[in-house]
Amino acid sequence: MEINTDDLDKFFSEKNTVENVEGSNFISTGEYLDIIRAFARITYKSIYIIDYQTKSFEYVSDNPLFLCGMQPSEVQKLGYGFYFRNVKPEDIDLLLQINEIGFDFYEKLPIEERKLFTISYDFHLINEKGKTVLINHKLTLMFLTKEGKIWKAMCIVALSNNQNAGNITINRHGSDTFWTYCKNSLKWISEQKAKLSDRELEMLRFYARGLTISEIAEKMFLSADTVKFHRRKLFEKINVHNITDALAFATNNKLI
Known part of the structure; x- marks a missing residue:
């Protein structure tokens, strides 16, 4: 299946174009990826790292949950092309919408608080047996540029507990408030987490x-x-x- 470059670029906002990473923005990739690999060894969930400068997957864990029968290196090479191959067509549009509204939400946050927020959403993958599986993505920021643009982000993949795709929410670490995206009003609605006795x-x-x-x-x-x-x-x-x-x-x- 031929993947159109213009289609791949839809996953990246023009507002978040990262041209160069210089000086104090630079980190030792090898060192931080060692930490990610260690985390991947002790969790049943899948992990991948997105690099918004290169518009690619920098790391993909070897947990087979969302690999659709492929090797991590193959998924890493495909990058976002993996989704065009393995996501239900109607859910591709959903992912593109999530990408757009997610960037818009983060752009309105103070730069120093952006790493505290995590976006969560569900969509269908088509596995190697041709069956659809509803999975959940939780994506959080790892590194920002001095200008506050997203450079690298971590995504945790798990089976969804819901019945349908969507369920778009954003949580702030340490807060009882979360935001749910309403597809009817096209707005984020703030809510309070349920408190258990x-x-x-x-x-x-x-x-x-x-x-x-x-x-x-x-x-x-x-x-x-x-x-x-x-x-x-x-x-x-x-x-x-x-x-x-x-x-x-x-x-x-x-x-x-």
Whole structure:
């Protein structure tokens, strides 16, 4: 499949063109990539590094989750061309939209705060067996130029807990506020993260350890029916339908 260069350039905003990186902007690529490789060895998630100066993938981990049967070196060589080969056509347009609104959001932030924000979104990959898989991307900035332009960013790839593509959100580290992009109004809407009670967090930690409802009830000095009641209320509070999604919510928000 021939990839058009103009199509690839759509993933990069003209507002964020990084021509040269000089002086104090320069870092030792080898040293920081050693840290990324170490992180990749201890996580089940996939990792890749985007270089906005060269418009390429600087690093791709060997976790096969999103490689679609390819080797990391092959994905790295393709760069964003990988998405034109392996993403559902309708989701390509979604990714281009996310790229545009993401850059617009970051441009409005104070330069010194930009690294604190992470954008999250879901889209479908077509794997090597021809099946679609809904995955989640969380992208955060690593290095900026003196002018505040994005030079390098890290993307963490995992299976999505949602049912459909989209679900575009931006979180600020250390804040209870997050922003959801509304595709109808074409605006970012600020919201507050759900706050869990000590009892709800305790229950989730027991679930994370693999305990049954009866075992959790015993440890919390409650009846099994009371544990089920609290679990149902928890699901309603964080808008999930099962304990797996509840644990994912708690993990993603660093609650447990």
